[in-house]
Amino acid sequence: MLFVPGNNPGMMSDAHIYGSDALMFDLEDSVTLREKDAARLLVYHALRTIHYGECERVVRVNPLNTPYGKADIEAMVAAGAEVIRLPKTETAQDIFDTEAEIERAEQKFGIPIGQTRMMAAIEGALGVVNAYAIATASPRLVAIALGAEDYCANLKTSRSLEGSELFFARGAIVVAARAAGIDCIDTVYSDVNNEEQLVKETQAIKQLGFDGKSVINPRQIKPVHRVFTPTHEEIGKAQRILAASQEAAARGSGVVALDGKMIDRPVVLRAQRTLELAYASRAVFEEEEL
Amino acid sequence: MTRDQDFYAALTHLSKTAYVPGENKRLYDKDISPLKNRMARENKIVESLEKAVELSGLRNGMTISFHHHFRDGDHIVNMVMDTLARMGFRDLRLAPSSLSDVHAPLIQHIKNGVISHIETSGCRGALAKAVSQGLMDEPMVFRSHGGRAAAIEEDEIHIDVAFLGASSCDPFGNANGYSREGEEKSMCGSLGYARVDAQYADNVIVLTDNIVGYPNVPFGISQRLVDYIVCVDDVGDASKIMTGATRFSTNPHDLMIAETTSNVIVHSGYFYDGFSLQTGSGGASLAVTRFLREAMLEKNIHASFALGGITGAMVKLLEEGLVRRLLDVQSFDLDAAQSLKNNRFHQQIDANYYANPYRRGAAVNQLDVVVLSALEVDTSFNVNVLTGSDGVIRGAVGGHPDTAAGAALSVVVCPLMRGRMPSVRERVNTIVTPGDTVDVLVTDQGIAVNPKRPEVKERLEKAHLKVTSIEELAYRAERITGKPDLLPFGDKIVGVCTYRDGSVLDLIRNIT
Amino acid sequence: MKVTTPASAGTMESGDILIEIESIDQRAVEVVLKSSVANEFGKQIIATIRSAVEEFGLEYAVINAVDKGALDCTIRARVAAACQRATGTDGFDWGKRA
Numbered sequence: 001m002l003f004v005p006g007n008n009p010g011m012m013s014d015a016h017i018y019g020s021d022a023l024m025f026d027l028e029d030s031v032t033l034r035e036k037d038a039a040r041l042l043v044y045h046a047l048r049t050i051h052y053g054e055c056e057r058v059v060r061v062n063p064l065n066t067p068y069g070k071a072d073i074e075a076m077v078a079a080g081a082e083v084i085r086l087p088k089t090e091t092a093q094d095i096f097d098t099e100a101e102i103e104r105a106e107q108k109f110g111i112p113i114g115q116t117r118m119m120a121a122i123e124g125a126l127g128v129v130n131a132y133a134i135a136t137a138s139p140r141l142v143a144i145a146l147g148a149e150d151y152c153a154n155l156k157t158s159r160s161l162e163g164s165e166l167f168f169a170r171g172a173i174v175v176a177a178r179a180a181g182i183d184c185i186d187t188v189y190s191d192v193n194n195e196e197q198l199v200k201e202t203q204a205i206k207q208l209g210f211d212g213k214s215v216i217n218p219r220q221i222k223p224v225h226r227v228f229t230p231t232h233e234e235i236g237k238a239q240r241i242l243a244a245s246q247e248a249a250a251r252g253s254g255v256v257a258l259d260g261k262m263i264d265r266p267v268v269l270r271a272q273r274t275l276e277l278a279y280a281s282r283a284v285f286e287e288e289e290l
Numbered sequence: 291m292t293r294d295q296d297f298y299a300a301l302t303h304l305s306k307t308a309y310v311p312g313e314n315k316r317l318y319d320k321d322i323s324p325l326k327n328r329m330a331r332e333n334k335i336v337e338s339l340e341k342a343v344e345l346s347g348l349r350n351g352m353t354i355s356f357h358h359h360f361r362d363g364d365h366i367v368n369m370v371m372d373t374l375a376r377m378g379f380r381d382l383r384l385a386p387s388s389l390s391d392v393h394a395p396l397i398q399h400i401k402n403g404v405i406s407h408i409e410t411s412g413c414r415g416a417l418a419k420a421v422s423q424g425l426m427d428e429p430m431v432f433r434s435h436g437g438r439a440a441a442i443e444e445d446e447i448h449i450d451v452a453f454l455g456a457s458s459c460d461p462f463g464n465a466n467g468y469s470r471e472g473e474e475k476s477m478c479g480s481l482g483y484a485r486v487d488a489q490y491a492d493n494v495i496v497l498t499d500n501i502v503g504y505p506n507v508p509f510g511i512s513q514r515l516v517d518y519i520v521c522v523d524d525v526g527d528a529s530k531i532m533t534g535a536t537r538f539s540t541n542p543h544d545l546m547i548a549e550t551t552s553n554v555i556v557h558s559g560y561f562y563d564g565f566s567l568q569t570g571s572g573g574a575s576l577a578v579t580r581f582l583r584e585a586m587l588e589k590n591i592h593a594s595f596a597l598g599g600i601t602g603a604m605v606k607l608l609e610e611g612l613v614r615r616l617l618d619v620q621s622f623d624l625d626a627a628q629s630l631k632n633n634r635f636h637q638q639i640d641a642n643y644y645a646n647p648y649r650r651g652a653a654v655n656q657l658d659v660v661v662l663s664a665l666e667v668d669t670s671f672n673v674n675v676l677t678g679s680d681g682v683i684r685g686a687v688g689g690h691p692d693t694a695a696g697a698a699l700s701v702v703v704c705p706l707m708r709g710r711m712p713s714v715r716e717r718v719n720t721i722v723t724p725g726d727t728v729d730v731l732v733t734d735q736g737i738a739v740n741p742k743r744p745e746v747k748e749r750l751e752k753a754h755l756k757v758t759s760i761e762e763l764a765y766r767a768e769r770i771t772g773k774p775d776l777l778p779f780g781d782k783i784v785g786v787c788t789y790r791d792g793s794v795l796d797l798i799r800n801i802t
Numbered sequence: 803m804k805v806t807t808p809a810s811a812g813t814m815e816s817g818d819i820l821i822e823i824e825s826i827d828q829r830a831v832e833v834v835l836k837s838s839v840a841n842e843f844g845k846q847i848i849a850t851i852r853s854a855v856e857e858f859g860l861e862y863a864v865i866n867a868v869d870k871g872a873l874d875c876t877i878r879a880r881v882a883a884a885c886q887r888a889t890g891t892d893g894f895d896w897g898k899r900a
Contacts, residue, residue: 009876010817013770014707017735018542038811038883041894042876049875050770071892078896109897218542222549680841709817709871710839770873774842801841 001058001185003216005030006039012046015055018218019225022056027072028063028087036068040075047079058083058119064097073098077105077116083142088150089120090127095137102140114140119185123147124154128169131176141182145214146173148187161197163204174209183211192217202227230274238271245271329504333461335519339373339497342518343451346493348374351381351406352450355491357484358388358411359455359467359620363476363530366455366497368395369522375404383407385447387438387483387641388686391415392530400425409447411435412676412686421784422682424800430683430785432676432722435483435619436645436652436692437790442490443642446792452491454484454511455525459498463516464509467621468631471502476528479621479630480600481510485640488515499525510638536601536623538580539573543705543734548577550755551661551703551732556585557753558730558746560658560699563591568598568654568693571622572663574703579603586612597653598644598660598689600636605629608636617653619644619689645692647790654689654696662690664704666718669760671725671740673702674718676787679711681777681801683785687722691790694727699746706733712767712774714760719777720787721796736763778802803859809887812872812880819872821851821884824864831855831862837869850874854881857898860889 002020004011006027015023025046031039047057059081061072076084086098095118102116118140122128128151135144148166152158157165170186177184186205189198202213202224213224230238244258245268256263293308301308321328336342348354354374356367367386372395374382380403387410389396394416399405409431413421421430433441441447457477458469467478476499488494488511495518496511505513539545551574555561567582569575580603586592595615596604602625607613609629616636621627629636645654654660665685666674673694678684694700702723704713714733729746731738738760739747750757778801785798810822833848847869854877855863865881872880886892 008815008818009872009879010815012876013817013873014543014734018546037886037892038880041879041883041886044896045875045879045882049873075894075896219540219545679839710843710873711871772843772846772874774839775845777841 001212001214002218002221003030003188003214006043007031007035009042009046012042013050016052018221020055020215020218020221021212022058022083023052024058024060024085024214025081026060027068027076028060036062040068040072044075044079047076047081056083057081058085060085060087060121063088064094064101070101073101074105074108077102077111078109080111081116083117083119085119085121085145087121087147088123088127089134089144090124091130092133092137095120095134095141099138099140116140117142119143119145121145121147122169122173123150125151128172131172132179135176135180135182141180143183143185143211144173144177145185146170146187163201170205170208170210177211178209184209186210186213188214188216189220190216192219195220195223199223199227234274238274241268241271242275325504329461333519334463334516335461335501335521339370339495339520339522340377342495342520343374343377345518346451346495348379348451348493350379351383353383353385353448355449355452355487356384356386357454357481357487358386358390359478359481359484360476360526360531361478362390362392363527363532364390364392364455365522365524365526366453367393370453370497371396371399371404375399375402380404381406383409385409385438385449387435387487388412388688389414389417393417397425407431409433409438411438411688413683414685418683422677422798422801424780424782424784426784429783429798432687432785432787433792434645434687434691434790435641435689436647436654437687437788437792439486439641439644439646440648440790441792442486443646443648449487449491451493451495452484452487453495453497454481454487456481456484456496456498456511457525458500458502458506459496459516459519460502460504460506460513461519462504463494463496463511463513463519464504464506465496465498465511465516466506466509468627469500469502469506470508470631471506475499476524476526476531477624477627477631478526478531479627480618480638482619482639482644483641485511486642488512489640493517495520497522497525499523508638532621532624532627536571536576536603538603539577541573544573544577546734547574547703547705547732549581550737551575551578551701552581552585553753553755554701554730554732554737554750555582555659555661555699556589557749557755558659558699559749561585561589561591564594565591565658566595566597566656567593568596568657568660568697569601569604570661570663571599571601572703575661575663576601576603578661578703579607583607583610583612595656597657598693600626600630602626605633605636608633617644645689645696645790647692647695652692652696654693657693657697659699659701660693660697661701661703662694662723664702665713667702667704667714667728667731667760668718668725669714669716669764671702671728671731671760672718672721673723673725673728674720676722676785677720677798679708679719679774681719681779681799683798687787691723691727694723695790699729700727701730701732702728703732706735706763706767707771710771712764712771714763714767715774716764720785720798722787724789724795731760731763733763735766738763803861803885803889803891805860805863805888806890807888809884811883811887812876814868814870816870817872817876819847819867819869819877819880821880822866823884823888824866825888826864828862828864831860831865833865833867835867835869837867838871839869846874847872847877850877851881854878855885858882858885858894860885863888
């Protein structure tokens, strides 16, 4: 998910060409208070005019307790944003309130109720504690995400290279998302020039169970994709597991075996997920490679 | 044999004449002074530029030439033209290998009638703008580097006097763009374009700020070709002649184009051990070198040679053994110049060797792959690198048409749009490289393959590279930017863009 | 709607357009444009500005625009923002031409 500042038209016209899976237009922290109105209009017009191809269009709106939140939601729902991302989510009530505003806007503009989906960013201790309640607060919710800068400030600590200060929050968010059956997305890595550390961090959060990572610069997309793309061996193995499972199902047998070993249901599920990832990241399959 | 009657009878029979001491005035007299004295006295150095001009026999209406190896740091063109203006010359015809921003003072010389005609590869800045607005009575003639070399060789351009700046020169005229004798004040690396002028001009004046001991080897220009040498304070501004190393772009558009281009090359059918390539100095084409390097390392593939304007990035490949030889007609940065100076597998070549279309041996004909940047590309794959989208002259033909025609696979790279200006469009403002020599276009929003090369398209598609039609790319750009209005061109022809053989490709009209 | 205070929106950065609305008493919409792509898109940019002003419902205005290659959607967004600020309203109709 590529972060696009909401008041920068130069970046807005072709943000989709870099191959990220989603674009997050930001009306919140990257926009100064004086420019909130202009950014809202700019993102609105861009979403209505520019074809962003296969990229999912997410807008980070201002919180409802600011003078901008309500108008942001109304404008972005009208503009056809696919996902509204709520920042600084603390409680399930925040989700209820936002959902009510989204529904009001959908009614007003004749958009099918429930079409606009939601994502919640958790950026404080209270949000982390309430992660599961937040994750299950609305059927519109497709993902929860960690916002590390505010979270660290809230914890009265600072960000470090190895990220021990985020360990609990990351774990809590992954667990909450999995329990709720939705996706979880990790925070940004802000040093654009340090690709090595970006890759390290991405490997670590993938291992924790995250589905994706937010990026602030197009240059970060490829390294992140590389980490999330299954290797040829992983893809090959996953294909063989699924084939064995399908074969077992065809035989009407509940027992799946591969190379003489029993295969549990979670292994089959993981193989399925590997292949989904491979498709999503457009990995080249082995037999097709020259 | 003694010189008796038989000797003379035999000579008559052979239709030969006998040697008589002192009779042949064209022979140089034996000089018995030691070399160290001769270097000081009997050399080609003359005391002033004015004196050299006088000795050269320059007259009004003649053609003079310059090279552009000092780029935007050049002091030679302006210095010489100011001097010639002061000496009262008029109607001179200029044939520099190229011109840049720094040559704006020529505007005054054109207005005052000192200069009546210019042929060049490129023109930029205030001079280019003035020419576009109709400054000159005769249109400026644009030639490619190979086209210029051919025109000089065929005497279509007859250079009466060449004024060639050199970073080093010995007292007898061995000149170069660097020197192995200590530190040169201003280094430019290869003198590839100047070497053609030196070879064919009637008179050659070398201007240098660095006289070195004899013999200045290796030399770019041989003492055999040089008539006079003039010492000047500075041939140029060293900081503008060269940057340390051409910087890698961090522009995400450039990087994306570069990565795609590298993938295109790898799967084009021309990526094999021993292939040959040329990449330019533009942001994207420079970055191609870096991505291609990774692919070469990964697949253990080496290039037999890299050609053209050489950059530090290419030097790195030479040093790593990924490229076996460099053929350098122009060194783009200090790293390239240093390498030319120190690496024996880095060879200086001249423009004839590089790109003369009439020479089978031209190195461009030995290219597998060339990567070229573009200002505009049209749906017939014609490329413009000379005039901006506003119709004003602002670029250079360079080796673009030469390498596109010579290479087995020419890949043109440009962003789909620059701000609101679509780069891929129905018709380019000025055709510099004809579309039938362009094989693949790579933009940040897709790849298009010339329908003339279906086999290349097939290979790319087989490698899962998304190929679209060039019409689709043009349509996509126009859908975002809108259709540009027709430019306010006038009736006056201000530029003639020629192809490699001197035939006319396109005309440039004045912009009001 | 009328201009109550001079206002501006947008920047001089590449891809953007700066729209300044003056509060001079003027009985028409007047647009003065400086653009890096004036030769190719000048007429279209002025037409877009006029149409956006009209759409907003502003009857009279003197508009100075400095364009750095903005796309039409950016021009419309900047004109709307300047109009809102100049009229002291925030009544942009998000639902139009749905």
